[in-house]
Amino acid sequence: MQITVRLPDDQVAYLDSEVAGGRATSRAAGIARALRHEQRRQQYERDLEIVLAAGEDPELAGLRDWVAGRSYPEID
Numbered sequence: 001m002q003i004t005v006r007l008p009d010d011q012v013a014y015l016d017s018e019v020a021g022g023r024a025t026s027r028a029a030g031i032a033r034a035l036r037h038e039q040r041r042q043q044y045e046r047d048l049e050i051v052l053a054a055g056e057d058p059e060l061a062g063l064r065d066w067v068a069g070r071s072y073p074e075i076d
Contacts, residue, residue, distance in 0.1 A: 005031070 007015075015030045024030035 012027075015024070015027045018024040018030045019026060024033060
């Protein structure tokens with residue numbers, strides 16, 4: 001579906017730089033990518049809220065305790 005949007009000059013300049021840099025094939029593709037990114041971010045936020053509301057999972061608590069009891073070599 002085709003729609004018309006109005007954007008501030010700085011956002012249009014950003015889209016143009018994305019196209020010029022090869023990171024987007026067109027302004028429309030750049031906008032679509034940004035919208036997909038925002039959709040994923042909102043979904044991750046909803047998922048996190050669900051996980052936090054569920055409270056601690058006893059199975060994961062056991063894994064946490066198991067990992068805490070292990071020693072791991074230093075990583076440089």
